[in-house]
Amino acid sequence: MFVLAIETSCDETSAAVLRASEPGRAAAPEILSNIVLSQDEVHAPYGGVVPELASRQHIKTIAPTVGEAMARAGVGLDAIDLYAVTQGPGLIGSLLVGLSFAKGLAYFHKKPLIGIDHLHAHLEACFLENPAIAYPVLGLLVSGGHTALYLMEEPLSYKLLGKTRDDAAGEALDKIAKFLGLGYPGGPVIEKLGKGGDAKAFPFAVPRTKDRSLDFSFSGLKTGALKLIRENGIMAENPRLADFLASFEEIVARTLVDHMQAAADQVQPKSLILCGGVARNTRLRTRFQEFARRAGLDAYVPAPKLCTDNAAMVGAIAIKRFARTPGFTTDLDLDAFAR
Ligand code: KG4
Ligand code: ZN
Numbered sequence: 001m002f003v004l005a006i007e008t009s010c011d012e013t014s015a016a017v018l019r020a021s022e023p024g025r026a027a028a029p030e031i032l033s034n035i036v037l038s039q040d041e042v043h044a045p046y047g048g049v050v051p052e053l054a055s056r057q058h059i060k061t062i063a064p065t066v067g068e069a070m071a072r073a074g075v076g077l078d079a080i081d082l083y084a085v086t087q088g089p090g091l092i093g094s095l096l097v098g099l100s101f102a103k104g105l106a107y108f109h110k111k112p113l114i115g116i117d118h119l120h121a122h123l124e125a126c127f128l129e130n131p132a133i134a135y136p137v138l139g140l141l142v143s144g145g146h147t148a149l150y151l152m153e154e155p156l157s158y159k160l161l162g163k164t165r166d167d168a169a170g171e172a173l174d175k176i177a178k179f180l181g182l183g184y185p186g187g188p189v190i191e192k193l194g195k196g197g198d199a200k201a202f203p204f205a206v207p208r209t210k211d212r213s214l215d216f217s218f219s220g221l222k223t224g225a226l227k228l229i230r231e232n233g234i235m236a237e238n239p240r241l242a243d244f245l246a247s248f249e250e251i252v253a254r255t256l257v258d259h260m261q262a263a264a265d266q267v268q269p270k271s272l273i274l275c276g277g278v279a280r281n282t283r284l285r286t287r288f289q290e291f292a293r294r295a296g297l298d299a300y301v302p303a304p305k306l307c308t309d310n311a312a313m314v315g316a317i318a319i320k321r322f323a324r325t326p327g328f329t330t331d332l333d334l335d336a337f338a339r
Contacts, residue, residue, distance in 0.1 A: 009090025055093030162214025197246030
């Protein structure tokens, strides 16, 4: 079975072709291609994603990206058995480009189309490389738009345990980098420039919501960071920049892992997964693995290219859903949802 998956929820145009030999079985599908076209250069001058520019860029790049994914996979559209597309959450204009394109293909080729939740797809990215992760799974999704903890008690079940009440972790990194004039996206540049810095140099404390719930809050941390920047005259050429960035990155990582630990105490999972764009971060990956070792739990993080937005993760979840739903037919009424 061949699947063509499309992802355009934010500022990456992505298309992937997957082959599933035994849909629904233990074997992971094979990724034949996973093309990701970043719009970073378009948005960099603004220090963040400009929704209007993002959708216009997707309009230009969707057809060539799908063409490239087909060519790399070495299959024609006639061979595709199933179409998958991100339905939301995301930027509505961006989502509509991918959704309309996928509907057109499914309609013309008379093949089923499955709409996929972007956040669930991030969690499923982990299973592409490790199909036999033991349930129940506690998943921490950390991206530019979302920071959330999920309990997966069985395949395709996603129970939200906590989420951010304000900024997402990636958003906080992006905003600090923007304020310091370091460029966009902020996460990778903070990681690069903070390398070798003293992560204990600046005093940050792990923020906790007042009711001690599993929800996150990063806006206080961001405000505290902005205050330290002003008080210490931190800027691009400041010799303490590396220390500051390392300290900020460290507190973000510790906050995330601290919440995961609280959640693990509550739900007693068998495995832990970390996913989303910020999961590319080496410091966070290290803190996560340290916690998993202490807790004696199996821990999984996708390869970096499967952490950031990509269509392969969308195809992965579609294959599982398709296998669960015999007689699934094309749903051309699919609507996009922003939230
Ligand atoms: O999952 P993603 O590609 O898009 C969303 O769904 O939001 O995540 C993008 C986020 C951005 O905030 C970016 O700064 C962050 O992931 N990011 C990183 C790294 N690479 C990307 N954050 C920290 N360290 C990195 N190496
Ligand atoms: Zn994402």
